[in-house]
Amino acid sequence: MDLINFRVGQKTISLKILDILLTERFEDNLTSLPNDNKSFIGVKGYMETPTPIFDLGIILNKQSTQETNQSLVELFSEWQQKQQQWFTALENSIKHNQPFNHNTDVQQSNFAKWYSHFKTENEDLKAIIERFKTPHNRLYARANKLIELVKQNNEKQALVELSIERNSNYMQLIRLFESAKEQILLDHKPIIIFTTKDGRTPHIGLLVDKVEDNISYKKEDIKPLDKLTDVGFDIDPQTKNMMRGLIKLENKHSVLIDPSAIFRPQHLMHQQAEETEEYGLF
Structure with a gap:
């Protein structure tokens, strides 16, 4: 499995390359829309598709990196x-x-x-x-x-x-x-990751701090969610919903996330997150 690591505050997250359409520099030019989700920061047009953008810093750290830096x-x-x-x-x-x-x-x-x-x-x-x-x-x-x-x-x-x-x-x-x-x-020069569910059209955008590196992992290298507590990882239910595993890097861990679980249509909001097997890991 080919993954790309991204930095979000003091955390490292990983996405499957197949989940990524494009990354681009964040220019703070999003269109605001009324919304109660604190991590939702606006909409950006991509491939003629209005794409919702979420701040991963708020999702993972409860505070945007910009606020942390300030x-x-x-x-x-x-x-x-x-x-x-x-x-x-x-x-x-x-x-x-x-x-x-x-x-x-x-x-x-x-x-x-x-x-x-x-x-x-x-x-x-x-x-x-x-x-x-x-x-x-x-x-x-x-x-x-x-x-x-x-x-x-x-x-x-x-x-x-x-x-x-x-x-x-x-x-x-x-x-x-x-x-x-x-x-x-x-x-701090944040970027937007445009993700996809079908490999062609954008699904959502994720605001991260920077790209780190590319890595390849076998499924046995990725600890399932029930192993997260073994390393003292403090996660709330909303964050856990999008997490698909933990990857051991050289001297830290990276969290593998499923971007499709971050934003769902209203009629699916109360359904359980996709099973790990459906994300193609185990």
């Missing part, structure tokens, strides 16, 4: 603001010879703890995150030296070295914050 950008902005407040407090402390009541132990820094455990599939973002450590550690170490200079009544030297820190480690941190936010927004 939340992450806001989180980076919050960390950036806290770092700016920390440096401003340090600057005021040195200029006015006042106690510095903020943390200067990088091991106790909440931000350091956060980025040390941050996980992402975005390799460029991961590289940016790794670059935070050096200037962040240096800035905290230098802060202790500056505070000590003030205690020794050497405010002038402390101000000189503070200026150096502002233009070096501190500014490097600020640039990294901006780079991280830019990477998150610019890296």
